[in-house]
Amino acid sequence: MTTDSSTPRGGDDGPPDDQINEFLNVLNELKATGCNLLVVGDAPREVFTRASSQLLGDPDILRYRVLAVTDATTQSVADRLPDAETTPRPLTETTRIVNHAGAPRSVTAQSEAAPPELAGIHETCVADPQLQGLQSSLAEAIQAVARNAGALDPSDLRVGVDSLTPLVEHHGEEVVRNCLELVGAYVRDNDAMAHYVLPDEYDAERVQSLVPSVDAVIELRTVNPDERGHDVEQRWHVPDRDITSGWTPL
Template sequence: MSAGSSGNRGGDSGSDAVSDGGERFLDVLRELQSEGCNLLVVGDAPRRLFTAASGSLLGGTDERRYRLLAVTDASPQSVVERLPDPDETPGEFAETTEIVNHASPPRSVVSADRSSDPQSELPPLGDVSERRVVDPQLAGLQAELAESMAAFNRHAGGLRPAQLRVGVDSLGALFEHYDEDVVRRCLQVVTGYVRDYRAMGHYVLAEPLESDRVQRLADTFDAVVEIRAVDSAERGHDAEERWHVSDRDLTTEWFPI
């Protein structure tokens, strides 16, 4: 059992390394997945680790999923890295994946996915939809995300719990350009839609768990996922995560992303 389920590039949050309270955590995770949930992903860690965590939460290729990724400051390469290989994804990739681009200044994250590294072995994103949004008060971003979720629900004939995965990378860029109250109102709307469709939403904020902003936002989410870098030679992996579910008084052990 994992948050993201199996598969490369969009893969698997390993939970077999969770020791104390591991079974309790799996029960809570199943409940969050069945009801729909919103997760705040934080930590004092390199951006590449946030990409890995985001890819895990967007889910693998073991079953048909719908993926909606809102990009504010993520690089084109990181977008490609966190999505599964189009050739291995059940269903048409272009019908199950959408990018909402709210980057400032405006730039494509789909057509440029190979431009920075022509020798990259990562597959291109192909015909995946990229919808660019520029708006003064985040109403446009809210509307695009809501419309995309509704469209996926219609296409699926009704989404199953956790079949829709939603990601926003990152909240940091939104806080740089908008007042905190504006961002919080946007989050209230988007997280509400995520719960309505019983989806799994995650929102990247590259700040330490102890930061004032993370502490102010934590209650908005069902859980906070904290990530950190570790010594790969010592542990056999270079990144770990732990989950904080405050309303269950639950904090997991650290385990590999």
Template structure:
């Protein structure tokens, strides 16, 4: 589920709660938002959630993904089929490679059925204070805004995977400052940004970063027996004192 979509929700599961959550999602999409994605969940669920938040092929969107430790396959799985999207995926997508050491997502994608990535821009950046990462993301957002002739609310989707890898290589205060810069740019363009942190909701690290974001999306795997899904998400929006029920991912 992603901002702007519909579904049952709410702290008590009532129709009023569901309507309130839909209103909050609409506001997040219209005003721009930054989401922290957490959970005690398999990595594949973070990939699935990221794919949903980057948006499907139903309308023209610009996608900007910064990777630090995401696998090349997971990057491919987040992107729509280039044959299904309006316009050119190469003109509307950029992958900023901040892996250490850098590795090419396009060269490592490897799956014959995967959409080709060779035409997608993939700058590699490594810097001691994350200034290079901030600059590359800011420049890409500005370029997309120029290409679009002005981005519509929610048209630009930004992802960072993962915050945990950044904290492993940089001081936490440096990472926090970087995120504040990036989330500020996301808000300036009324974009939707999501930031992966593979930590349980309520963990010390998740709690320390949660205040930097508009909402926290919590993931979990569930037994698919007797259900039509094997993964769920729950949204926490502290500014609205709102926590949803568990929803199918």
């Protein structure tokens, strides 16, 4: 699956070639039918911003983006979006932000703290503290993008949520799992690709509790760049197919 530039490849500690081929076939299948990805790992938040940026699509390819933020910083929102000068169409035409921050704050409103590249992007500030408000706003944003874009090819629409941490802590795992399943249905209906950030270790209880609600899990870790030649690696899990990739550079 192109994500677009983070497709896993075989590594020195990766599985045999036949398993890699099986894995890539599964990812291509998910891409064609719409998929939901959980992004996890014991890593700094900056690493998740980098991964999210890749999952939202290459800057020189026309992609439509819906980004929901709960505890992501304004700067990290800007960092994961492509440079407006390189995109085929303006971000104001292709991007929507759903703001579900605990303390109401606009991501796109002009202020000294707001990056100028976010100016003019459509933003929905969710006032409902319960998850119904976020669910409804995400569903409406996905449908609005699909309607305005016309015909969308698989994975043209990218959805991101950063992060699930305050949602799980406030509402509990079962409520968040139901939210993922509801939003995920809209994602699949539009052949979109969604990712949800949860900065916990892959084996953590609350990560495993959400795994059944997604199609695959991307696990992140930091490594010594002097030894590896890169500082972050990813490993993909597709639990219902019993498939795990090797560690590869992000």
